[in-house]
Amino acid sequence: MKAEIIAVGSELLTPDHIDTNSLYLTQRVCEAGGSVHFKTVVGDEIGEIIDALRAALDRSDLVLVSGGLGPTVDDRTRTAAARALGRPLRTDARVLGALRQKFADRGFRMNENNERQAEVIEGAEILDNPRGTAPGMWIEEKGHFLVLLPGPPRELQPMFEAAVLPKIRNLGGGERLACRSLHVTGIAESELDARIAPIYTAYPGVQATVLAGTHHIAVHLNRWIAAGEGEGALDELVSRIHAELGDAVFSTAGETMEEVVGRLLRESGQTLAVAESCTAGMLGARITRVAGSSTYFLGGVLCYSNESKQTLCAVPEEVLRRHGAVSAETAEALARGVRRALASSIGLSVTGIAGPGGGSEEKPVGLVHIGISDGERTASRQRILAGDRESVRERSTALALDLLRRFLMRAGEDG
Amino acid sequence: MKAEIIAVGSELLTPDHIDTNSLYLTQRVCEAGGSVHFKTVVGDEIGEIIDALRAALDRSDLVLVSGGLGPTVDDRTRTAAARALGRPLRTDARVLGALRQKFADRGFRMNENNERQAEVIEGAEILDNPRGTAPGMWIEEKGHFLVLLPGPPRELQPMFEAAVLPKIRNLGGGERLACRSLHVTGIAESELDARIAPIYTAYPGVQATVLAGTHHIAVHLNRWIAAGEGEGALDELVSRIHAELGDAVFSTAGETMEEVVGRLLRESGQTLAVAESCTAGMLGARITRVAGSSTYFLGGVLCYSNESKQTLCAVPEEVLRRHGAVSAETAEALARGVRRALASSIGLSVTGIAGPGGGSEEKPVGLVHIGISDGERTASRQRILAGDRESVRERSTALALDLLRRFLMRAGEDG
Numbered sequence: 001m002k003a004e005i006i007a008v009g010s011e012l013l014t015p016d017h018i019d020t021n022s023l024y025l026t027q028r029v030c031e032a033g034g035s036v037h038f039k040t041v042v043g044d045e046i047g048e049i050i051d052a053l054r055a056a057l058d059r060s061d062l063v064l065v066s067g068g069l070g071p072t073v074d075d076r077t078r079t080a081a082a083r084a085l086g087r088p089l090r091t092d093a094r095v096l097g098a099l100r101q102k103f104a105d106r107g108f109r110m111n112e113n114n115e116r117q118a119e120v121i122e123g124a125e126i127l128d129n130p131r132g133t134a135p136g137m138w139i140e141e142k143g144h145f146l147v148l149l150p151g152p153p154r155e156l157q158p159m160f161e162a163a164v165l166p167k168i169r170n171l172g173g174g175e176r177l178a179c180r181s182l183h184v185t186g187i188a189e190s191e192l193d194a195r196i197a198p199i200y201t202a203y204p205g206v207q208a209t210v211l212a213g214t215h216h217i218a219v220h221l222n223r224w225i226a227a228g229e230g231e232g233a234l235d236e237l238v239s240r241i242h243a244e245l246g247d248a249v250f251s252t253a254g255e256t257m258e259e260v261v262g263r264l265l266r267e268s269g270q271t272l273a274v275a276e277s278c279t280a281g282m283l284g285a286r287i288t289r290v291a292g293s294s295t296y297f298l299g300g301v302l303c304y305s306n307e308s309k310q311t312l313c314a315v316p317e318e319v320l321r322r323h324g325a326v327s328a329e330t331a332e333a334l335a336r337g338v339r340r341a342l343a344s345s346i347g348l349s350v351t352g353i354a355g356p357g358g359g360s361e362e363k364p365v366g367l368v369h370i371g372i373s374d375g376e377r378t379a380s381r382q383r384i385l386a387g388d389r390e391s392v393r394e395r396s397t398a399l400a401l402d403l404l405r406r407f408l409m410r411a412g413e414d415g
Numbered sequence: 416m417k418a419e420i421i422a423v424g425s426e427l428l429t430p431d432h433i434d435t436n437s438l439y440l441t442q443r444v445c446e447a448g449g450s451v452h453f454k455t456v457v458g459d460e461i462g463e464i465i466d467a468l469r470a471a472l473d474r475s476d477l478v479l480v481s482g483g484l485g486p487t488v489d490d491r492t493r494t495a496a497a498r499a500l501g502r503p504l505r506t507d508a509r510v511l512g513a514l515r516q517k518f519a520d521r522g523f524r525m526n527e528n529n530e531r532q533a534e535v536i537e538g539a540e541i542l543d544n545p546r547g548t549a550p551g552m553w554i555e556e557k558g559h560f561l562v563l564l565p566g567p568p569r570e571l572q573p574m575f576e577a578a579v580l581p582k583i584r585n586l587g588g589g590e591r592l593a594c595r596s597l598h599v600t601g602i603a604e605s606e607l608d609a610r611i612a613p614i615y616t617a618y619p620g621v622q623a624t625v626l627a628g629t630h631h632i633a634v635h636l637n638r639w640i641a642a643g644e645g646e647g648a649l650d651e652l653v654s655r656i657h658a659e660l661g662d663a664v665f666s667t668a669g670e671t672m673e674e675v676v677g678r679l680l681r682e683s684g685q686t687l688a689v690a691e692s693c694t695a696g697m698l699g700a701r702i703t704r705v706a707g708s709s710t711y712f713l714g715g716v717l718c719y720s721n722e723s724k725q726t727l728c729a730v731p732e733e734v735l736r737r738h739g740a741v742s743a744e745t746a747e748a749l750a751r752g753v754r755r756a757l758a759s760s761i762g763l764s765v766t767g768i769a770g771p772g773g774g775s776e777e778k779p780v781g782l783v784h785i786g787i788s789d790g791e792r793t794a795s796r797q798r799i800l801a802g803d804r805e806s807v808r809e810r811s812t813a814l815a816l817d818l819l820r821r822f823l824m825r826a827g828e829d830g
Contacts, residue, residue, distance in 0.1 A: 013451045015442035016624040016635050018433060027430035036428045037463060039456035048452060048474075055470065059463075190486040190528050197488055209459070210487055211426050220426070274717070280703035281696025284717045288695035291771055291804055299723035301716060302689070302699045308714035308757055312727070342723055356706055386521065387546070388569060389706055 001171055003029045004038035004060040006052050008068035008077050009151060012041045021066045021149075021156055028160065032168045033175045034062060035224075044068065049080035057084070057144050062168065067151030069134035071113040077148055078137075082121045085141055092120040095135055102133055124148075127163040131155045138167065145171070175224050178231045180238050182219040183251040185402050189217055192248075196241050203237050214394050216250070216257060250405060257401045258286050258293075264408040265296040265346075270374075272404070273342035274300035275313050275334040277325065277351040278368065282397045298342045303334065313337030313349075326351050326363055328380040331371030335380075339373055346407070347373045350400050352385075354392045368396045370403045379407070416586055418444045419453035419475040421467050423483035423492050424566060427456045436481045436564075436571055443575060445592040445637075447583045449477060459483065464495035472499070472559050477583065482566030484549035486528040492563055493552075497536045500556055507535040510550055517548055539563075542578040546570045553582065560586070590639055593646045595653050597634040598666040600817050604632055611656050618652050629809050630672060631665070665820060672816045673701050673708075679823040680711040680761075685789075687819070688757035689715035690728050690749040692740065692766040693783065697812045713757045718749065728752030728764075741766050741778055743795040746786030750795075754788055761822070762788045765815050767800075769807045783811045785818045794822070 005026070007019035019041050026036045038060065042052045049068070056063040068077030082089040096118035103110040117134045120126060127136030127147075132155040137148040147164055149156045184192060189212045200208040200221065209220040219241065223234050242249050250260050265272055274283050280302050287297050303309040306320055314337040315330055323329040331349050339347025352368030359365035366385040372378070381403050385395045420441070422434035434456055441451045453475065457467045464483070471478040483492030497504040511533035518525040532549045535541060542551030542562075547570040552563040562579055564571045599607060604627045615623040615636065624635040634656065638649050657664050665675050680687055689698050695717050702712050718724040721735055729752040730745055738744040746764050754762025767783030774780035781800040787793070796818050800810045 284696030
């Protein structure tokens with residue numbers, strides 16, 4: 001079932017507003033077995049609303065429209081839909097009576113504008129609005145379905161749940177969308193796609209999307225499953241992609257990186273402390289997004305100045321002078337130092353040049369060193385990261401979490 | 416000038432993603448004298464992208480397209496635009512050379528997929544992408560303009576500012592949208608609107624929007640200005656709202672809170688250290704978003720465990736035992752302790768219960784204490800914050816920055 005969503009309202013075409021109803025509607029439509037393939041935002045210009053409705057009815061099985069059902073002259077969705085369908089608009093006595101009652105209940109007198117909300121398109125099924133005044137409509141047109149919904153989410157959502165969702169489920173015919181995802185790190189988006197495209201393209205019907213986020217790359221794999229059909233092919237595809245990418249895949253269960261390292265720390269009974277220079281708290285903030293992280297995260301040090309690296313993490317002045325604050329030697333000394341300062345099992349450190357200033361030919365903006373130590377083993381990793389100040393800091397944080405993950409996995413294998 | 420915006424990408428048709436580029440683009444187009452009358456989101460299906468492009472070019476003077484210019488087979492905007500226009504796509508030697516150089520600079524070898532990014536539509540003007548690999552394009556077609564832009568905001572925005580905005584300004588008529596904003600903190604959205612609505616409604620033609628974000632509330636005031644007309648009325652309105660709200664307004668110049676406290680610290684020649692319990696790094700990360708913050712931010716301590724509060728910030732065991740880790744006494748001891756530990760002018764601390772667990776009747780989830788000390792004066796503030804774990808942490812961070820701002824402003828008045 002191909003669905004599309006139209007949001008009506010000139011305020012949604014200003015810099016300050018965005019259509020968020022479509023996120024809710026997309027979620028519900030997918031769960032009911034549909035897929036959304038177009039979203040449109042259109043203003044209060046009646047000709048443009050009519051054009052948008054006609055184009056949508058032409059190409060989609062289900063068209064969900066939000067907004068423009070209110071009492072003001074700007075609210076033109078009813079009129080536009082009537083014209084797009086070539087059907088008359090008539091005042092419905094039952095709706096009008098219910099409207100009058102709602103106003104009376106609140107002690108208001110209904111004005112003429114509000115009577116417009118009792119206008120109904122011929123042949124439409126009326127959808128009650130328990131939380132507001134404008135009723136919705138469900139209209140069938142040559143095997144396509146047009147649904148008019150009020151704009152405010154607190155009116156739209158209960159109406160959709162009660163009156164629209166059951167109808168959509170019936171239309172779906174038992175098909176459902178099965179979804180899998182792999183979360184990947186430490187590999188460029190283009191290289192990743194080049195490696196996995198030969199695998200997923202061999203599975204007909206699978207829609208694959210590679211999405212690079214701030215924290216990791218997500219590979220989404222979706223496939224329509226008919227009633228009675230299993231999801232074995234999709235699971236097999238996930239296994240093959242996982243085998244190709246190896247431990248660059250950190251989760252196939254939708255976990256975030258901080259959840260994965262949290263689980264590994266908890267499982268191995270270890271505790272963590274961090275020393276952060278250029279990230280200045282991002283690493284700690286990421287780790288503690290996980291509720292219950294206090295069982296393995298003890299704390300850390302934000303060593304933004306050289307003095308704080310010496311006084312709080314016992315980095316020898318000699319190391320800072322000879323190798324500089326951004327160096328493998330300092331990163332390792334910070335990891336060892338913060339581990340001792342907080343008496344944790346593992347110390348993890350980040351030091352780098354986030355920019356825009358502070359770079360040199362030898363040590364450019366984007367250079368970062370990550371250090372890790374468990375008292376017996378101490379290691380570090382160096383990278384030059386692209387992007388602006390905030391991106392370098394975000395990526396440094398991701399790199400530190402990934403080094404920790406690999407360190408914990410290797411320790412698990414050794415033991 | 417009628418503009419419209421198309422966002423390309425199947426991920427924008429899932430429940431998890433929304434097109435935010437269109438907010439930025441709408442703002443800029445309005446400032447340049449255009450108006451946006453359609454927004455469309457379309458997936459990676461090439462036929463649907465072509466249809467969307469054709470419909471848009473038909474009805475709009477300016478069509479801005481974001482996304483789908485990357486290296487993967489999912490990135491189909493280039494091909495779709497070429498077909499919609501009926502023009503060939505050719506590999507551009509200069510673009511290809513520049514791409515190869517970008518990869519070489521980072522020490523990577525370019526694979527075949529990336530070469531697709533050097534394909535250019537015949538007659539297109541190439542728009543450089545200093546922050547990424549995919550170049551943009553500016554194409555004229557029968558008096559209409561089609562602009563292809565990369566999806567990531569950090570690539571799209573600089574490209575738009577440098578290469579697209581000057582062209583759009585040339586196309587525009589003379590009317591322009593004048594915009595002002597006030598950044599406000601420490602006041603509820605509904606109370607704020609109730610206090611300022613009587614003021615802004617007295618200014619005809621002004622569109623006022625009150626927008627509550629994670630970090631603060633923004634009041635946006637926009638008004639269309641004809642050629643030759645001044646912006647005095649808008650400035651007067653800003654002054655009147657500022658007078659009503661007093662020091663709850665922290666900026667009328669678009670500054671973030673971390674920029675404001677950074678400026679106050681720099682101006683007064685003071686340095687800062689932070690002790691973070693429940694926020695575990697968020698405060699340090701916010702403060703150091705500002706380039707050059709190392710001149711006033713020395714570092715801090717993430718004291719997630721009780722032991723770390725004692726060992727790193729010298730909070731007396733007696734204080735923790737009698738008053739608990741989340742108390743005014745501990746917050747003040749942390750502020751004093753971290754100030755001494757890092758030898759800074761000011762110490763700032765946060766301790767609270769972020770949830771979802773850990774609350775009690777006496778100390779509920781959301782309870783937070785902020786402490787501040789400059790060695791002479793020590794103060795603290797208590798609040799119970801609403802929201803989930805992450806919201807409580809974000810709001811605690813905002814509260815700490817605001818306490819610091821008020822502390823620095825008062826100190827300025829005293830001296």
